[in-house]
Amino acid sequence: MSMFCYQCQETAKGTGCTIKGVCGKTDDVANLQDLLMFVLKGISVYSAKAREKGIENAEVNKFITDSLFTTITNANFDRAVFIKRINEGLKIRAAVKEVCEKAGISLSGTLPECATWFASTEAEFDAKAPLVGVLTTENEDVRSLRELLTYGLKGMAAYTEHAYNLGFEDPALYAFMQRALLATLNDNLSADELVGLVMECGKYGVTAMALLDKANTSSYGNPEITKVNIGVGTKPGILISGHDLKDMEELLKQTEGTGVDVYTHSEMLPANYYPAFKKYSHFVGNYGSSWWKQKEDFETFNGPILFTTNCIVPPPVNAKYRDKVYTTGAAGFSGFKHIANRENGRMKDFSEIIAHAKKCAPPVEIEKGEIIGGFAHAQVFALADKVVDAVKSGAIRKFFVMAGCDGRMKDRNYYTEFAEALPKDTVILTAGCAKYRYNKLPLGDIGGIPRVLDAGQCNDSYSLAVIAMKLKEVFELNDINELPIAYNIAWYEQKAVIVLLALLYLGVRNIHLGPTLPGFLSPNVAKVLVETFGIAGIGTVDEDMKLFLN
DSSP, X not given: OOOOBOOSTTOGGGTOBSSSOTTSOOHHHHHHXXXXXXXXXXXXXXXXXXXXXXXXXXXXXXXXXXHHHHTSTTTBOOHHHHHHHHHHHHXXXXXXXXXXXXTTOOOOSOOOGGGTOXXXXXXXXXXXXXXXXXXXSOSHHHXXXXXHHHHHHHHHHHHHHHHHHTTOOOHHHHHHHHHHHHHTTOTTOOHHHHHHHHHHHHHHHHXXXXXXXXXXXXXXXXXXXXXXXXSOOSSOEEEEESSOHHHHHHHHHHHTTTTOEEEEOGGGGGGGGOHHHHTOTTEEEEOSOOGGGHHHHHHHHOSOEEEOSSOOOOOOTTOXXXXXXXXXXXXXXXXXEEEOOOOTTOOOOOHHHHHHHHTSOOOOOOOOSEEEEOOOHHHHHHTHHHHHHHHHHTSOOXXXXXXXXOOSSGGGHHHHHHHHHSOTTEEEXXXXXXXXXXXXXXXXXXXXXXXXXXXXSGGGHHHHHHHHHHHHHHTTOSOGGGSSEEEEEEOOSHHHHHHHHHHHHTTOOXXXXXXXXXXTOOHHHHHHHHHHHOOBOOOOHHHHHHHHHX
């Protein structure tokens, strides 16, 4: 065993990657990510003590949030990035410790090793990294709860960073992330206390998603019902992937008037729904499909690709697009050009990728037509009377929340088959890249209401929760679970984990999660989730259809 990672749905054999990640992550990078997490916990030891005395450290908050984001599945594969972050983290830890000492904060007692360990060379990092990973927690149930909490924090960090990039912060999120990291070191916490922390993580997950929703809509307007072009233009283009709308805005501004078009890919599709982006005539639409289809999509696109966040698939050595991929923010891959972060209030500099695009041929058209989206909470509220009337009349029998992630495994065909099998008096509520399993199917509408209502990105799952709470109010119900809504959610990585925890915190029960339950859930922890919250896996389409419709 040269590594151990089981944080995503596609982890090897459903139990853990031990040689190389199914995602493409090498063992040395996986181990260095574990070491970075170890250092973040060490920083949190001191930052928590400083916070108790009212000392808030903006550098610590940003570094921990960004670092958590880089360790999300498919975000960053670049060994050099993690070497640099570990070195930087050790310097920050020393600085925060000094702040504590100068403030007269007592550091007496036995400190955990993560607060005292130090090294400065890559060889020392490589030697230490395999010794601080997930399996250092020997008790399987404690390990499971600690990792469930940790993966929730990683997802929360992603949404917190996106909000930060738009100028929105909530210090309570930073405080919880650091307090929770510290709690994963505490061997005295009972299982019940750890479960409580996991639920508290869900609470702050709601806070983070609400903050990002406010950041996005304040900056770019509320998403509108939009027919998105999936064809191509005649000019060279840049394909932008990921989730960061600030990057989207700055790329559109800098490409305006250059003769270069902009297309979204995968999770950036919902950028097409925002009013602020529609004013750009060179914003053509969406190209291709889900993140795991990028190898095929990138070959035919011809132009350069910009990754703003996670969902990178390591390209084959002979991939024609290999020298056309750029990363920015938390994303990274050895050999890809990385566009530096903003400094002193200035925009990121996308001039190199724009110059590159000008030398490329226009995209090859792989499909024609339109797909519809933009059904975030504000837009659905505008249609509330129509939706409520359809439910009361029986025209809409049931809503199915099919939000979450997509992935490359064949068992995800279940979601396409499930969508096709749904009766014509049902509506799918979706967010995240899971929609690519059915958003191009001819499912029709119910009295003008499309049968697939796409709220946006994975973080826009918050919209689906807001919609459910509004319907509960409109129908004067006591319990959100009395609504004609079933939850059949696909998951892949850690942003899906925080969405799940947020839904559980909001009181949603009987969520079906697939295509497999997380490998990081021990049998006992899985039993708690089943008995307490009604969490269940998926079966066959026919079995589940009967179950849900009964």
